[in-house]
Amino acid sequence: MEVVRNYVDGSWREPAASERLEVLNPATGEALATVGLSLAEEVDRAAQAAAAAFPEWRRTPAVERVQYLFKLKDLLDRHFEELARTITLENGKTLEEARGEVRRAIENVEVACGIPSLMQGYLSEDIARGIDELMIRQPVGVCAALCPFNFPAMIPFWFMPYALACGNTFIVKPSERVPLTMVRIFELIEQVEFPRGVVNLVHGSRQTAEAILDHPAIRAISFVGSTPVAKQVYARAAAGGKRAQVQGGAKNPVIVLPDADLESTTRIVADSAFGSAGQRCLAASLAVTVGDARDSFVEAIAQAAAERVVGNGLEEGVQMGPVISVASKARIERLIGLGEAEGAKVMVDGRGAKITGYEGGFFVRPTVLVDVPKEGEIVTTEIFGPVLGLIHVATIDEAIDLVNTGQYGNMACLFTSSGAAARKFRYEAEVGNIGINIGVAAPMAFFPFSGWRESFFGVLHGQGRDAVEFYTQEKVVVERWPKEWSRKF
Numbered sequence: 488m489e490v491v492r493n494y495v496d497g498s499w500r501e502p503a504a505s506e507r508l509e510v511l512n513p514a515t516g517e518a519l520a521t522v523g524l525s526l527a528e529e530v531d532r533a534a535q536a537a538a539a540a541f542p543e544w545r546r547t548p549a550v551e552r553v554q555y556l557f558k559l560k561d562l563l564d565r566h567f568e569e570l571a572r573t574i575t576l577e578n579g580k581t582l583e584e585a586r587g588e589v590r591r592a593i594e595n596v597e598v599a600c601g602i603p604s605l606m607q608g609y610l611s612e613d614i615a616r617g618i619d620e621l622m623i624r625q626p627v628g629v630c631a632a633l634c635p636f637n638f639p640a641m642i643p644f645w646f647m648p649y650a651l652a653c654g655n656t657f658i659v660k661p662s663e664r665v666p667l668t669m670v671r672i673f674e675l676i677e678q679v680e681f682p683r684g685v686v687n688l689v690h691g692s693r694q695t696a697e698a699i700l701d702h703p704a705i706r707a708i709s710f711v712g713s714t715p716v717a718k719q720v721y722a723r724a725a726a727g728g729k730r731a732q733v734q735g736g737a738k739n740p741v742i743v744l745p746d747a748d749l750e751s752t753t754r755i756v757a758d759s760a761f762g763s764a765g766q767r768c769l770a771a772s773l774a775v776t777v778g779d780a781r782d783s784f785v786e787a788i789a790q791a792a793a794e795r796v797v798g799n800g801l802e803e804g805v806q807m808g809p810v811i812s813v814a815s816k817a818r819i820e821r822l823i824g825l826g827e828a829e830g831a832k833v834m835v836d837g838r839g840a841k842i843t844g845y846e847g848g849f850f851v852r853p854t855v856l857v858d859v860p861k862e863g864e865i866v867t868t869e870i871f872g873p874v875l876g877l878i879h880v881a882t883i884d885e886a887i888d889l890v891n892t893g894q895y896g897n898m899a900c901l902f903t904s905s906g907a908a909a910r911k912f913r914y915e916a917e918v919g920n921i922g923i924n925i926g927v928a929a930p931m932a933f934f935p936f937s938g939w940r941e942s943f944f945g946v947l948h949g950q951g952r953d954a955v956e957f958y959t960q961e962k963v964v965v966e967r968w969p970k971e972w973s974r975k976f
């Protein structure tokens with residue numbers, strides 16, 4: 488069985504750690520590989536290699552640095568299908584969803600190739616007589632990303648291409664549950680022939696992440712994961728004086744107004760709630776029906792949930808794969824039970840799912856809870872599974888109030904044909920990503936992947952210009968060149 492390796496200072500090494508975890512195929516429960524949990528010494532080796540590579544890499548002109556990214560894009564394109572398959576194998580999402588993820592990863596490489604203009608500074612002549620002032624963007628140094636399980640390819644690419652293009656050196660720590668996709672990508676990175684130490688891969692779990700957070704040579708941390716861990720990561724990064732962009736969990740409401748188009752709204756909300764088995768930070772988790780919308784929407788969404796084809800994501804026609812682990816399945820089923828105990832009615836029950844031929848897989852079928860009590864724990868708890876709770880309110884103001892009183896602020900969506908309602912919602916909803924007649928408001932690579940309140944800690948987000956600002960520090964220079972001095976020339 489494959490033993491997952493680290494890629495440090497331009498070569499592959501097995502983690503020395505004696506503690507190993509199995510990487511499971513969630514559709515079958517079978518082991519695909521084992522992954523070692525790297526120790527602090529291995530993090531130190533990667534950080535030292537990255538620190539040693541930094542001076543030469545930052546002096547490499549930006550136009551030359553992006554040549555490596557052009558090569559990487561080409562390799563990712565050529566290995567597109569194989570990468571998508573690896574994602575499905577270790578994460579469980581369908582092949583079509585995995586393809587979408589690889590596409591998004593590549594788009595971030597494409598945007599980062601614009602760095603020669605994206606990282607330009609600016610200059611003012613004569614702020615006083617003979618005095619000029621300029622702002623230069625310079626790289627930060629060694630940077631690292633700590634990543635979650637749900638997008639093994641895309642999420643590291645919210646960060647890595649920008650960090651490298653800006654002249655930083657980099658360490659990626661994938662989730663210990665899905666390390667294989669990044670191994671395949673680093674096999675391509677090896678072919679790109681970045682200078683040794685510029686980009687490194689270190690596997691592990693909590694202790695590995697903590698060693699990264701505590702390492703003095705690492706200057707910037709990009710994190711994506713659950714909110715309780717995000718809070719610890721943000722505090723620990725700050726204690727070490729590092730800049731940090733820290734994305735947390737979510738509980739995303741979608742609001743359905745009576746004037747929404749029922750057919751398309753149902754299809755889009757079902758895709759949002761049950762796509763990737765609900766394991767997306769932009770998954771719809773609560774559907775809030777306003778006024779008369781309830782009558783038609785409840786039946787329609789229940790039917791869409793019941794009809795969804797669940798199975799092994801590698802198979803043609805399957806619309807939803809398993810959840811990531813047996814523990815996750817148990818947790819999701821427990822939370823459905825909690826909703827029921829709090830008074831919700833389980834209209835479509837996905838517990839106890841059995842998929843013929845995949846008895847060892849971690850499947851939960853789409854679940855719809857109706858009449859979820861607004862004050863219930865189920866309304867605030869991130870389930871991270873294919874479970875949609877339905878809440879009914881009388882007015883759009885009540886619905887927006889529900890959005891704004893939640894703990895999280897990752898995404899909220901509105902379904903309507905009214906421009907005035909859409910504008911009101913866009914203006915008043917206190918979340919970072921808004922969808923209008925869109926169910927997964929995922930920003931393109933040239934926009935920041937936003938997030939507010941407990942879904943994000945920091946200032947600058949991943950992707951696009953925010954990433955460029957995060958991975959550069961601003962140096963302001965004031966220069967005096969008296970006119971008399973130039974008379975000599």
Ligand code: NAD
Pocket residue numbers: 633634635636637660661662663691692693696697711712713714716717719720734735736737767768869871897936938942
């Ligand atoms: P997680 O928080 O369990 O793990 C994330 C990463 O942190 C992993 O690499 C893990 O090894 C590491 N880690 C675990 N405990 C740690 C600790 N105490 N200190 C430092 N590092 C630690 O998250 P997950 O289960 O892999 O991913 C799912 C979560 O990620 C969900 O909550 C989801 O909403 C969130 N997520 C958010 C976004 C976003 O854009 N806001 C995107 C994707 C996923």
